[in-house]
Amino acid sequence: MKKASSLMEAKAKGNEKKKIITPCCNKVGLKRGPWTREEDEVLSNFIKKEGEGRWRTLPKRAGLLRCGKSCRLRWINYLRPSLKHGHIAPDEEDLILRLHRLLGNRWSLIAGRIPGRTDNEIKNYWNTHLSKKLVSQGIDPRTHKPLINSCSNSISTPLSNHSPKLIPPTPLNHHPIPSPHHHHINIFNQDFDPKITTTTHDYLDQQATTANVTNDEVSRFGLIVRSNEQNLLCSKNEDHCSDDDVFSSFLNSLINDDHGPSACDNDLSMPAYGNHV
């Protein structure tokens, strides 16, 4: 595990002076590796009784010889009752592709839009299936553009290059809109944090150059973001003056752009998912 990437090392160096990271737990005497059925049961029962949270102290309270982070991960990625288990369906795969095209490697954001799937699962699925699939089709999995048009340096494994450290429009929560129009895939519902407004435009500019989306898409994105910013600034205390619907529709339209230029911004329904990838 000590093959830390150069980026990690650089990051670590850069942060040396900033703060001393405290380990999440004292690892001495703690169990590592795959979880046993018994441990799963103990963790599940404890969380059902006591609820999630306070992960650092949870192992002790639950009587587990595990790191708190490990417990959290096990619960989030495997034990939560709301999780789907099993193969990624073609429509889910299609949605992952579209979301990745828009969002890049922001696995948690992507997972937030696919009910029952975790960021880890999607990340793994991307790395093991989808990125290869795209490469085999002559598409750069990082940029979603034809490999032949990409800079030769960028033809690499999707994880070999970290996406630039941008400050994206931060979601405040990931609650899918219950929509009567679509079947079982939830549509975007993105809230914006007013605190990020000064960086939003940088983000948009960066987005244009990282080739995740086109300039046109970015400018359309900007309009929505600015609209959100204004609303958030003008009415912090109001219940809802957000453009959730507008933004959802906007992102939805980006996703649907594959199907032609006339994607209707007001159409919340998802397209019929085909194997058009």
Next chain:
DNA sequence: AAGACAATCAACCGCCCTGAA
């Protein structure tokens, strides 16, 4: 049958962000 190699995915790591004190 067995060893080598590849693919998969659960789990871990370390950094970053947030909110409470």
Next chain:
DNA sequence: ATTCAGGGCGGTTGATTGTCT
């Protein structure tokens, strides 16, 4: 304003499983 615990994130590792020779 500062500190720090808690929690979240993306990247990476390595054990396990599958496939090939």
